[in-house]
Amino acid sequence: MMDDRQGLELERVPSGIAGLDTVLKGGFLKGGVYIIQGVPGAGKTILANQMCFNHVADGGRAAYVTLLAESHSRMLQHLRPMRFFDETVIPDRLYYISAFNTLEDDGLKGLRDLLQREIRKHRASLLILDGLVAAEETATSDREFKKFVHEVQMYAAMNECTVLLLTSGSPGPVRAEHTMVDGLIDLDDRVYEVRTERSLQVRKFRGSGSLRGRHPFRITGDGLVVYPRIEAQFAVPSRPEQPVGARITTGVEALDRIIGGGTFAGTTTVLMGPTGIGKTTIGLHFLSQSSAAEPGLHFGFYETPARLRFKAATLGMDLEGLEAQGALEMIWQAQGENVLDELAHTMLDAIRRRGVRRLFVDGLDGFMESSVHPERMSRFFSTLSNELRGLGVTAVFTWETRDLIGSPIEAPVYGVSSLVENMIVLRYVEVEARTRRLLTIAKLRDSGFDPALQEFRITDKGIEIIGPFNGYEGMLKGYAHSPDNPGSPGTLSPKRPSR
Template identity: 30%
Template structure:
């Protein structure tokens, strides 16, 4: 048995490489979830590679109308063979349909077959008779020697008790969730035979180009990559000194602080320092648009727009309300590889709050992101909005301190002489660091740290 591609971006990865040939796959879900689109897209992708494919449409529509509807998708391939069966006929007399279908398959000998949908077949039969028909269908499948897809309209709970689930090798379940701002679509593998698949809920989108699947983040630590002892500058010399010589190359680092403490300024200095040294930087932003970041940087004399135009910096801006974390992670990985980025500034991890409401799921996703950055040899700097007055021991609402190699806390308070800002290094893996906080200011040159500590100043 060989593994063949489904022809759908991301789905092969979820399935563990594709589907076995021959095999049977049941694509189930509620109305509007994209079952037919998924099956047809896979059929058309196979047809474009020279496979003979058969689409069995159980529908009142004629073949000409079905072709017209399917041709709206850019993936549609005219060479697919379409055969239609009337719904009311297959409900009443499924055995005749099975005999006719068997003759069609014997004549055409297709490599892939889509039966869409299979759930109406024998719908009016008693359950015992319907089960006998499905087992007869299974016997026919064994003789067809093809990759066969079924679609069916079923709720998640009903899939497990349906007799079709007994005879198929794989079950793909599609669902969707509607909220005020966006419709989120999910794909889950309820059953997979003979493949090392990725479990859990993955997300997907449907467009005129068909379906794109975004696998759930599963980045694992690559232990073959040794920890680097090389240091890189943050762009702030005295902060480098506080850190024991700068950040470790390939490390993930966190800056937490309340609004106005200069988290974004430090992040921009970090990326711009790299750009000056020929290290491409990637800025991942949720709140400020690229134009707003250009303006913000220009206040300090930094030509961020010019750097991006020259390919030294790349900005990825995503609104939290439209964020698909799986798609976002895939986009980041592709961009890192395409640009050769060596530094990443993510501002801020709180942007995941809207898309990932469960704090444990948020932590897992951010941990997977940092693992991906490390595996790719990227030095990352992440910020976290820390509410005013929060103690250092509770750096942010998302508990990501444990996944960071270094943690810097920015604080500010009103004193008799004005607003006083301080920076503390509360964690630095594999290195000594300055334990006392230091005063800093945000000037026209960016963040400037003073020599004396906060205790001495006060």
């Protein structure tokens, strides 16, 4: 028997705007009336026009009505460079009309009649009214303005025409018209110290759920691109978490032995250590094992793909050959004013596109530096890790610690040790005025491992683990000394003869 609710579900009108339909869980509702409000320059006009062009490209018809706004010729001149712009649909399927004179001469009643006439005349399934604030200022009373909004809503529902009302303003007290319409969406452009970030929030969406909270977006050559907040979109992973798979090689044979035969497939490992210690080199070893069966992805912030290919080649790894075979992709994100959720979506899209199984992110601090809300990072990284597990990805992240020698090592994000399965700590130690490299397994979930401090070096073949570093104390403080001479870090006393 068919569920009665299926027949009651309202039809969606997709915006066609990347990410926005995800936030709206499918798009606007047919015949609904929505207020889009935001500060000047937030992107309201681009959003509305982008939706119009997408709507007509999908077979619909649209009318764009302006009040106190820029001229149509200037508006179209600004839109022309956008890739969604298609002049051939104007004025047949997308019609622009100014209603300001009608509003001045005949008030809200005249504007209401014009909107009804334009919907009938152009058989519009989407109508934009740009400049709702002018209509509000023309109203002789709050009652008259609420009546106008109510009549627009009734006519939109009767004609199954979705209506967007654009108005200036910033988030603030709830107004009467907010309670009448089917939805309210805020666009904002905020300053965070010396940088700005645009964001979108669905404050109301009658008849459907939506992703809560603020979601960053950019205005690009494609128009608006919305990046749904990772914690909201993947609060429940898109796929159920897969059972932990068999062990897979790290690409360093001696490291595989130390951790019991390799890392478990579908787990997340964090490599922590100071600059130059060898974190990227271990990651390149890991990626060098990519194949058609286990496609790899390098997602980095520091070294360009060209530098990494050269670096790998000097260590005997043919990353360029793996790329040519389609077994490996390298994505570099220059450190600028990146958007945290944009980075995550770029990475996840690449993983889905190629079915990536080996992921190396160099480094986690690149995500940290992109966040305008650092307090998000624990939840963000937890949600992202869960999504990677659901996608069956074995991930390796790097995190650069601050000081080279002698400082205590702290987790990059509060609580990160409980979010990842494996943690490997790399550090320098000073012995007899020389630096040595050490590796230790801080955590390896569901597996035994060798707890000894391991000395390693970087050779022309990459990482070489020499073996346990015995005979010294204070190594975790960065200055190794003999037990016989604890007061002189960095120097060794002759062994005392045994008795």
